[in-house]
Amino acid sequence: MSIVFDEKNQNFNLSTKDTSYIIHLAASQFLQHVYWGKRVNGFTLNYLLRYFNENKCDSDGIRDELGLDVLPQEYPSYGIGDLRSPAYQVCLENGSTVTDARYKGHSISLGKEALEGLPSSYVEDISEAQTLEIELKDDLCGLKILLSYTVFENFNVIVRSVKFINKGNENLKLLRALSANVDFDDYDFDMLQLSGAWGREFDMTKRPLVRGSQSVESRRGASSAQQNPFVALMRKNADEDTGDVYGFSFVYSGNFLANVEVEQFGSARVQMGINPFDFGWLLKPQETFQCPETIMVYSDAGLGNMSRIYHKFYRQRLCRGTFRDKERPILINNWEGTYFDFTETKLKDIASEASKVGIELFVLDDGWFGHRDNDRSSLGDWQVDLKKLPNGLDNLAKSINQMGLKFGLWFEPEMVSPDSDLYRAHPDWCLHIPGRDRTLRRHQLVLDFSREDVCEAITKMIIDTLSTVPIAYVKWDMNRNMSEVGSALLEPERQRETAHRYMLGLYKVLDTITSSFPDILFESCASGGGRFDAGMLYYMPQTWTSDDTDAIERLKIQYGASLVYPVITMSSHVSAVPNHQVSRITSLTTRANTAMSGNLGFELDLTKMTDNDKEKVKEHIKYYKQIRKIVQFGDLYRLKNPSHGNEAAWMFISQDKTEAIVNYFKILSKCNYKLSVLKLKGLDANKRYKIDGTTEIYGGDELMYAGLIIPELKGDFQSCSWRLKEIDG
Numbered sequence: 001m002s003i004v005f006d007e008k009n010q011n012f013n014l015s016t017k018d019t020s021y022i023i024h025l026a027a028s029q030f031l032q033h034v035y036w037g038k039r040v041n042g043f044t045l046n047y048l049l050r051y052f053n054e055n056k057c058d059s060d061g062i063r064d065e066l067g068l069d070v071l072p073q074e075y076p077s078y079g080i081g082d083l084r085s086p087a088y089q090v091c092l093e094n095g096s097t098v099t100d101a102r103y104k105g106h107s108i109s110l111g112k113e114a115l116e117g118l119p120s121s122y123v124e125d126i127s128e129a130q131t132l133e134i135e136l137k138d139d140l141c142g143l144k145i146l147l148s149y150t151v152f153e154n155f156n157v158i159v160r161s162v163k164f165i166n167k168g169n170e171n172l173k174l175l176r177a178l179s180a181n182v183d184f185d186d187y188d189f190d191m192l193q194l195s196g197a198w199g200r201e202f203d204m205t206k207r208p209l210v211r212g213s214q215s216v217e218s219r220r221g222a223s224s225a226q227q228n229p230f231v232a233l234m235r236k237n238a239d240e241d242t243g244d245v246y247g248f249s250f251v252y253s254g255n256f257l258a259n260v261e262v263e264q265f266g267s268a269r270v271q272m273g274i275n276p277f278d279f280g281w282l283l284k285p286q287e288t289f290q291c292p293e294t295i296m297v298y299s300d301a302g303l304g305n306m307s308r309i310y311h312k313f314y315r316q317r318l319c320r321g322t323f324r325d326k327e328r329p330i331l332i333n334n335w336e337g338t339y340f341d342f343t344e345t346k347l348k349d350i351a352s353e354a355s356k357v358g359i360e361l362f363v364l365d366d367g368w369f370g371h372r373d374n375d376r377s378s379l380g381d382w383q384v385d386l387k388k389l390p391n392g393l394d395n396l397a398k399s400i401n402q403m404g405l406k407f408g409l410w411f412e413p414e415m416v417s418p419d420s421d422l423y424r425a426h427p428d429w430c431l432h433i434p435g436r437d438r439t440l441r442r443h444q445l446v447l448d449f450s451r452e453d454v455c456e457a458i459t460k461m462i463i464d465t466l467s468t469v470p471i472a473y474v475k476w477d478m479n480r481n482m483s484e485v486g487s488a489l490l491e492p493e494r495q496r497e498t499a500h501r502y503m504l505g506l507y508k509v510l511d512t513i514t515s516s517f518p519d520i521l522f523e524s525c526a527s528g529g530g531r532f533d534a535g536m537l538y539y540m541p542q543t544w545t546s547d548d549t550d551a552i553e554r555l556k557i558q559y560g561a562s563l564v565y566p567v568i569t570m571s572s573h574v575s576a577v578p579n580h581q582v583s584r585i586t587s588l589t590t591r592a593n594t595a596m597s598g599n600l601g602f603e604l605d606l607t608k609m610t611d612n613d614k615e616k617v618k619e620h621i622k623y624y625k626q627i628r629k630i631v632q633f634g635d636l637y638r639l640k641n642p643s644h645g646n647e648a649a650w651m652f653i654s655q656d657k658t659e660a661i662v663n664y665f666k667i668l669s670k671c672n673y674k675l676s677v678l679k680l681k682g683l684d685a686n687k688r689y690k691i692d693g694t695t696e697i698y699g700g701d702e703l704m705y706a707g708l709i710i711p712e713l714k715g716d717f718q719s720c721s722w723r724l725k726e727i728d729g
């Protein structure tokens with residue numbers, strides 16, 4: 001049993017294969033957080049409880065019970081003695097924002113329910129997980145809070161979420177409704193976050209915890225490229241391979257907050273949830289509010305192990321659908337090849353070249369609809385531009401199919417251009433505030449997906465195209481953040497619900513469209529990785545990692561993204577040189593090795609390539625087809641962090657450890673430098689591996705403990721890829 005209520009000690013013991021999480025039900029009926037870490041069996045907690053309650057001095061210097069202000073809590077209220085950051089806050093009709101919710105009961109059940117209207121992890125069989133639901137209640141106002149903890153024993157994952165129910169007779173207003181709260185006893189940690197910007201996503205940023213609050217958040221209406229909804233607390237001695245690491249990943253794609261507050265006695269309170277900034281939710285009697293879930297992972301073997309736990313869990317119990325377990329197609333996307341400037345003939349020429357080198361899918365990006373010759377018009381008018389494609393989309397798709405390629409199409413369904421028939425017909429369909437200017441970004445406005453009519457109309461438009469054209473793949477783009485967040489249909493006291501209602505509307509649209517077309521592969525995108533989060537992965541199992549396609553910049557971006565997100569969720573393309581974002585020139589091999597470290601694609605005009613280069617591309621594609629199963633479904637081991645020096649390296653290992661792919665990158669060339677030795681990881685020490693294409697054979701132990709010698713690589717931006725295969729004897 002992974003969840004046990006120990007009546008005698010009044011403890012909830014939650015155990016995964018390697019971890020324990022323990023909650024004590026105090027006599028006062030508050031939930032006290034006791035322990036989270038390496039698995040312990042038969043824990044006697046009394047000594048810990050004494051320590052928590054008695055080792056801090058009150059203002060008169062007496063070691064006495066200080067009450068809630070020092071109690072490590074599971075879900076702290078506001079206003080009844082705990083002066084740290086509360087997990088929730090509710091405004092009553094009398095204007096008071098104080099609540100006192102205490103334990104009323106609990107249930108333990110097999111499996112896990114889906115969260116209504118929200119993305120959530122799931123079980124395939126109820127025996128995989130157990131769920132503890134603890135009921136808290138504020139008797140004065142009737143607020144009921146259900147804390148949910150699902151323990152995925154074999155995945156080493158604990159999933160938390162919270163549901164609010166108004167059981168009283170008066171209206172309540174949620175001002176703050178976080179999904180998880182964990183009180184650590186000390187702050188001897190570094191906080192790791194994935195920060196960045198457009199084109200520079202997933203920059204691993206580490207800082208020591210200090211007294212006071214430190215947070216990452218988004219107020220942009222999307223999870224954002226600036227801060228990803230993830231934080232990890234790392235013990236000071238923890239690194240890639242060793243030490244205690246606690247990961248928190250939020251299954252949500254909108255505004256979020258991840259906050260760590262270090263208080264007077266040095267405890268660290270970690271909280272994660274919908275950002276309370278500009279949030280409010282009116283809860284009428286009997287209404288409920290469901291918070292998104294937080295996926296919590298503890299690793300006693302550093303970040304690498306934490307990442308592999310997230311990867312496996314997200315690959316197998318968050319991503320869904322036909323493509324979850326399928327090798328992903330190698331695609332060519334015309335965006336950087338042509339931008340808006342294409343004709344039907346041009347597209348067919350690119351597709352024809354693509355078919356000759358072994359590419360499997362052709363993706364038509366932005367510019368195929370309305371009269372979109374640049375980014376100033378037509379979003380919302382999802383009808384083909386017959387000037388560019390006189391024979392229609394259907395015809396183009398069929399011709400491409402005849403070349404042996406599948407056909408994919410780009411949409412940006414959440415947006416509208418002021419220069420569009422849609423906007424002219426429905427100027428109130430975008431987010432806006434009456435009487436205020438509507439701020440344009442990339443010349444576009446955000447459609448109000450908090451409105452059902454808008455969601456229905458857009459769903460219909462997209463479904464019409466998907467039902468009439470043989471489309472095998474959709475790129476779902478989103479290229480600006482929110483401003484003037486307000487909805488024409490919501491009453492004044494609900495205006496602060498707009499941003500979250502938008503997400504609920506979007507999730508519903510995504511659910512309808514993706515479940516209506518189970519054989520279409522959906523890829524999400526938000527100017528690259530501007531909404532690369534666990535929420536989107538529930539609907540679309542892969543993401544365009546970044547608009548920066550430079551092979552060297554991508555090393556850091558993909559390395560950072562891999563901290564949480566599985567390799568199979570990361571799209572990565574070979575693009576032309578000089579690179580369009582940074583003007584760097586790199587070899588085709590290095591561009592391929594970077595792109596082959598994710599879901600391989602191409603984003604260039606193949607008709608402009610020399611025959612020699614096309615031959616190389618053919619070779620790369622042949623190689624990728626042989627290794628992609630291992631890259632996409634194998635275990636990732638990061639070997640060298642490009643942020644820490646002149647090299648990057650990682651490897652992918654098949655589940656049975658019989659095969660591995662090692663990719664190594666040397667960034668700048670140096671004179672008279674010492675050759676590198678790359679110590680591999682994760683191999684079977686007792687197996688012998690042959691390096692493909694050579695006669696070299698090494699023991700797994702040799703490769704891991706002594707290492708692989710990197711040959712001299714002359715010139716900047718060099719790389720190598722090795723394939724290791726187990727050999728008998």
Ligand code: DGJ
Nearest residue numbers: 335365366525527528547
């Ligand atoms: C932003 C995306 O990230 C690009 O790949 C491309 O699809 C453009 N939008 C098209 O407008």
